[in-house]
Amino acid sequence: MVKAGATPTPVTYVSVLSACGKGGDLLLGVQVHKRVLESGVLPDLKVENALVDMYAECAEMDSARRLFDGMQVRNVVSWTSLVSGLARLGQVDHARELFDSMPERDTVSWTAMIDGYVQAARFREALEMFREMQYSNVRADEFTMVSVITACAQLGALEMGEWVRVYMSRQGIKLDVFVGNALIDMYSKCGSVERALGVFKEMHSRDKFTWTAIILGLAVNGHGEEAIDMFHRMIRVWEAPDEVTFIGVLTACTHAGLVDKGREFFRSMIHSYKIAPNVVHYGCMIDLLGRAGKITEALETIDQMPVTPNSTILGTLLAACRVHGNLDIGELVAKRLLELDPENSTVYILLSNMYAKSNRWEDVRRLRQSIMEKGIKKEPGCSLIEMNGMIHEFVAGDCSHPMSNKIYSKLENIITDLENVGYSPDITEVFVEVAEKEKQKIIYWHSEKLAISFALLSSEPNTVIRIVKNLRMCLDCHNAIKLISRLYGREVVVRDRTRFHHFRHGFCSCKDYW
Template sequence: MHRLGFVDKLITELPHMLSKPTGSYCQSGCYNEALQLFDEMKSSGIVPDRVILATILSACARTRNLPSGRSVHSYIVASNLSIDAHLQSALISMYSNCGSLDTAQRLYDDMSPKNLVASTAMVFGYAKLGKIAVARSIFDQMTDKDLVCWSAMISGYAESDQPNEALKLFNEMQLLGVKPDEITMLSVISACANMGAIDQAKWVHIFLDKNGFHQILSIRNALIDMYSKCGSLADALTIFDETAFKDVITWTSMITGFAMHGNGRSALAVFDHMILEGVKPNGVTFISLLYACSHAGLVNEGRRIFETMIRDYRLEPKQEHYGCMVDLLGRARLLQEALEFVESMPYAPNVVVWGSLLGACRIHGDVKLGELVARRLLELDPNHDGAYVLLSNIYAKASRWEDVREVRNLMKNKGVIKEAGFSWIELNGYVHEFMMGDKSHPRSSEIYGKLNEVVTELELVGYAPDTATVLVDLQEEEKREAILLHSEKLALSLGLIDSKKGSLIHIAKNLRVCDDCHTFMKLASKVFEREIVLRDRTRFHQYKDGVCSCGDFW
């Protein structure tokens, strides 16, 4: 975008009016030009006023340019300029947006009285960093909240594996008569997608239609993703087919939907249709395509897609593309080729790439390569909990129990904590959330009774809890209890209580399902005559008659 032509003249002739072009730059999205203008003003000896400084800080916030923001702050301090509420709010917003919450908090603590802009900035900043409890504390202390503040808090919950809280807050917002906008609804859709709750998803869809959001393209794209993650490809396809104008995100969302369900051929067919329609794919499209090929075992097709991306579309592969290719080769038991592929990369592989190869080593039980890959991964990120989990699983499969204990001790000594797992199950339109060993549910006594019954029945057909996957140092009986209290087992127990034989049980989980729970679900589907659909972090698992759609490779 061209710079506004009258700016240079204003610099020399109308310094007191410079706030107007500065604001014009920011309103036009020309943030770098606004920063350049600020530098020119200083070089010309023009002293910017508080309005200009606040506008420049806004540009720094929008671009997350912390060094420039700090430079502006230093200029304000050096100029002995008194900081009014407007300027202080701008400083807080800049530091918050740039992730420097310590500085933002100090400025916020010094502010009295605290205004809406500053408080909203703090809520946004803490929510973005995943510090939801702190964000909610500030949010609850605010007597006046605008839509931006509500949206920031809802988004924070949605992005922090607390979708239930996001929807609760959205309902509270509705009761208070605050009307949502597109940004709010995108977060609400994301929350429904994360929970995999189809009834909640349909309610949100109806709300969108009634309130005039249904024709917004970003909303339609998000709905495709939501229905795919809720297990309803039919609804996702309906939205897709009814979308008159489809951009690259629309096509990619549908490709991703088929990919997560293991329908690689359908994903490739959508891509072919996309090309015929003249829509140019981007890097994310190819990540989804490679992911689809990987989970469907389409090795040759994956190789072709990777070459097409480079040759026909001149897209330079990023770490994620290499990670997908490594995953594709690894799942096909081509571990040596996968390693050679990693070693031939034009830049150093990151944790995504090494993590993909380590996952393949777990699937195929390659201890030697697994140790090498885990070492490389932990050199990059010593606190990568997934590396310890996968390496421990590799050792356990090889019955190397001393090495399993060593991995556990290493995690303990380094203070590495495994990410908490959550599972959701929707029954009669209500979403139930569980975490490991959860006893907060009002029907806990009934759920645990059912779980004990399920375990007893499954043990009669050969189930034995795989305690080797427990990464804490416990007695054997304590390990057994820990593995039996995983969140998805609790969700399944409630699902079995409230369902009949032949029915379908939907569960969603924020992490990859462990080996023991995977076996548990397979056996439960056969013994209790239910079809169980579990969506974990990587894909959908459809358990029926003791068999999983993933073929035990996930």
């Protein structure tokens, strides 16, 4: 346009600056900024806003702020660009200060702030912000709901998610592709495949994200075959899968124990779909082989793959060694894992567990000693559970909950009930050097046990108990919850750090592999 000698208008500048911001092209943005100054179109609120936003999108907050401060006239858009710019840089608290000092806030500014909390993984504050938004009588729209639903997904807050859907229909907020995709993900992360499928069916238009979300949702919740069916449907409607879709497909194969199919998908991903496998794809393959007991082949795959094995990959293999009792390779993998990640407490837990199973108590003792010497601390276990619109958090052994006394005495009753049907505590994964009795206490006070005790006290009979946990489940909790599901006739869904455990009638969907 410039070469052709046409004169740009304010509209031109706004459009080009927006493109620079969205494309992250700071260099071009600065050039356009120069032309704007020479052109004499300033002052112009929209052009100045476009400049502020361009700098904010390019992470140049100082420049954005300088421009903002120099503006004669500002509006809510100018402020919002700064707020979302700061939020994008991870400076949520700073963004919040600015947000609080805004003279006026509309739907977009509230949504930017809510999403800032979501991006910073501060989901409860995101929901709190949404509540405040409603008090301020600013209407929410589809954009707002996507952020709110994402927060519910991460927290496993199904009640809140259900409330959001009612709210949406009351407010006339449409189920567009973005909202639908977020809902599918939310229901999947809450362990409710039925509801995820319900949304999927209800959606009028679907995109790559829709298909990927439902494939992943089915796969992680243990419906491997259905996930693979979905993939074939996706191909039939000519939606192109991407690298994330294949994570879902490979996860599905793992869950369904379809080793050969998994290998086939891995090959076709590379050759038919021209997608280069990354470390996560290899991780899926290691999981697939490991679960099927093909430990040697898994190790060979790691040594031959063109990407550097990370601690997740090696951890996956170590978990497989534990389940299949392959101590030789287990020791080897643990050694490599500790070279990579010396503070990784999971390694010690898995390895010690394997030694204990082989009655190598001297090795168990040696391992414990080295943990003590190195001062390695296990990340505190933490479980979330939603009850009547509130999210309750339990940390192992904590007494901060208002119902704490009741929860602990209920837990004692539960343990007695369990012992009557043959339960005995499995303390092989407790690492502190204390007396046997103390170890039992530590195990009893694991966060998921506290959460379940609270749920049995507070929820309606026969309802599903849903827990979100930050770590991998320990053997003892897994055993105990299996028994609880049978004894009290309750379905329990635990979302692990990496997978789902659906406990029903004394069995777990993971078939004791995790």
